[in-house]
Amino acid sequence: MTFQQRVIEITQQIPYGKVTTYGTVAALAGSPRAAIIVGQVLRYQSQLHQLPWQRVINKDGYITINNPHFPAEMQVALLEAEGITVEKKQLFKVDLKKFGWFPSSG
DNA sequence: AAGGTGACTAACA
């Protein structure tokens, strides 16, 4: 079981209408300091595994995606389609207190 | 197999 496989499984467990952070996924996958790797995994595997990659954002609630094929605007659209409020006037910020999914801390 | 990369995060300033 590789880190990558764990990331994929955990991402698939994020409930519809909720979001979590790269750091949280990394921690659940067993490497709390490998948050940046979570992003790499999603970048390479999101299409192949049809992952809900849009539900993973950074710890401050901001969308920091950097993938030409999946721009931030697309991620915002996908999140809003799930009923998640995105503050477009504040760098695409999501309220983690309201929409965050943190199984290990709650 | 070794090295470059970066969808992160915590410190600093």
Added chain:
DNA sequence: ATGTTAGCCACCT
């Protein structure tokens, strides 16, 4: 509040 720096570590080639 913004901008830079360092540490991180598994991804890919």
